[in-house]
Amino acid sequence: MRNFIVFLLSTIPTLALGDWEVNLPRGVTPTSVLAYDLHMLIFYITVIIGIGVFGVMFYSIIHHRKSKGVVPANFHENTKIEIVWTVIPFLILVGMAIPATQALILMEDTSEAEVTLKVTGYQWMWKYEYLEDNVSFLSRIDSESNKARKLNSGVDVSNVKNYLLEVDNPIVLPVNAKIRLLLTAGDVIHAWWVPELGGKKDAVPGFVNEMWFNINKPGIYRGQCAELCGKDHAFMPIVVKAVSKAEYEKWVMNQQNNNKIANKK
Amino acid sequence: MNTDADHLHEDHKTGIMRWITTTNHKDIGTLYLFLSLTMFFVGGAMALIIRAELFQPGLQLVNPDFFNQMTTMHALIMIFGALMPALVGLANWQIPLMIGAPDMALPRLNNWSFWILPFALGMLGSTLFFEGGAPAAGWTLYPPLVLQGGDALPYAIFSIHLLGLSSILGAINIIATILNMRAPGMTLMKMPMFVWTWLITAFLLIAVMPVLAGAVTMLLTDRFFGTSFFTASGGGDPVMFQHIFWFFGHPEVYILILPAFGVISTIIPTFSRKKLFGYDSMVYATASIALLSFIVWAHHMFTVGMPLAGEIFFMMTTMLIAVPTGVKVFNWIATMWKGSMTFETPMLFSLAFIVLFTIGGFSGLMMAITPVDFQYHDTYFIVAHFHYVLVPGSVFAVIAAVYFWLPKWTGKMYDETLGKTHFWLTTIFVNITFFPQHFVGLAGMPRRIPDYAVQFTDFNAISTIGSFGFGIAQILFLYILYKTLKQDVTADNKVWEGAEGLEWTLPSPPPYHSFEEPPKVE
């Protein structure tokens, strides 16, 4: 018992580290913002319906109880009201479906991309190929996280910077450009997901899936594999560095030179 | 006639053989319920291992592979070992009592459908002790990952075949009983709602269990006999498995919830002392939910890369389910409206069901919206959603049913104060466990991971504390059952003032052959 209390107390510093985030990120792409706005819209609609439905229910629970001497009423059907509460929800759903379909059509339009990045999932790393620029590399969890995440590693993971969300080779992408991802996998199904860039997509062996985004703010965005892919599924993070176009072009040149040097060796 | 009855009672063995050879619907119902209770604790222990590991970031207790075995086995055991047997157990006990029949239509088949289960579940559980461990690819068994599994896979597949066989036999029996053995005068549209929901559920079972069997058989041949149904390198399609699996999986979800709806539709009118509002629309709503369940499956796999038209179709059909589900909730509330309510334990669990299941329904509606589901998919938001509909949904309904009918089954009344304590502890802890999972999911925590980034720590710690509280509260449930069973028979025939239905015309406990003479229903 004493050990257990000590254990609980020892967790307090870790608790202070969390950031109590409760909602989807709004994100930095038109598609992530679209998803966020729809999410909030539907959320508020359900909150309003919830307040109405539970309000009536709790009114009834408080007022229509035997202890208050209420004699039960006799009604047990009312065609009019039953039609009303079938039709109104249907109309609300139609109201939701219209913006949702519009968003979906936009999200699935991968045409006219400026940069095409091929993503291949492996157990347990990602391979990235910049198809136009002939740059490619593997991206794995960084070594510090990798050491700390071992069973009973003895490392206090709260001291590890970006624990489980840091890689050795991050993706670099330009801002304000339509980026198209081609996703596939080499062994089992994985899913590529960076919440702030919008939704995820499965990387399926033997298939090529597509998704796109257009990052409107420079920064570093983190995510991870979202489809169970075996024992190290939790340990294949994704890091995207979004930079200005000029910086991006410089980075591509550097990568190409590095590749040449590596090839000569 | 008399000699017949005497003869039957001579056959009535005692001791362990009574339970092994029994063809009596009450004995078999009891067996189902005890098996379910046991599996509820086994699956619950696995959940606590999962939650203990997730209490803090970093790996402290188990390695990732064992963690994956736990998530896989927790789901399989809870679905096939705890919830389905509980619902079939309730069907066995209640359907003959509610329709005025002496027993189920096919008693020997009934014995078989139960006794397959312990062996199937034992085989599934034994894989935990194999070298390489139990299946670890998630209960959805997606290839190609599941094909990387060790020796556990064929055992798990055979076990799923047996579980499916048991379900199909049980479903055949339920349909045969309901269609052939109703008391004179009980037309279909006069049947109690619980019987209606089970009739529809039984058809769902017969429709989809063979689909699951087919899917896992294809996995088996892919793994051992050189086929490539799901292997891309051999010309197969790994995504096809997901389509077949969810064609089973979505109706399966309703198999777990429709009988729960039936329980709630029985309990709410009883303690409101008022007839169920909108009986006809309840029947139609149940049937439409069942029919819709066949055309929504791909909403479980929106991120798999479907054509736009497919995504729009599955989004809209999924949203449609909100209409009949809403009708049910509105009908329950209209039943309470201007009733004369009391709040015994079964009623409390039913009221919590309505609120918390509806919250699960709301998050379900949110994830029907495909463009947003791209964010929600495979996160803890999903985990929160399906636990809300399954735990304070189906599980609460089963617990409510047990409190409601236990005095009828045994003639012994449970301790109301303890029952209410059990209710409040369970309801508070279930919310502490699952509500924070919405938050971490939205904030970006994927499901099925043994370790997470530190920003998810707080809500995971809270969730873990809640889960242990929930577990401990269920030990109180065991004690309440024990305390009830060891006392003397005292309950009235009609235990609840507002109760209606044929089962309350029988003594408590009811005679061995429920209705020897069919009652008349006007």
Ligand SMILES: [Cu+2]
């Ligand atoms: Cu992966």
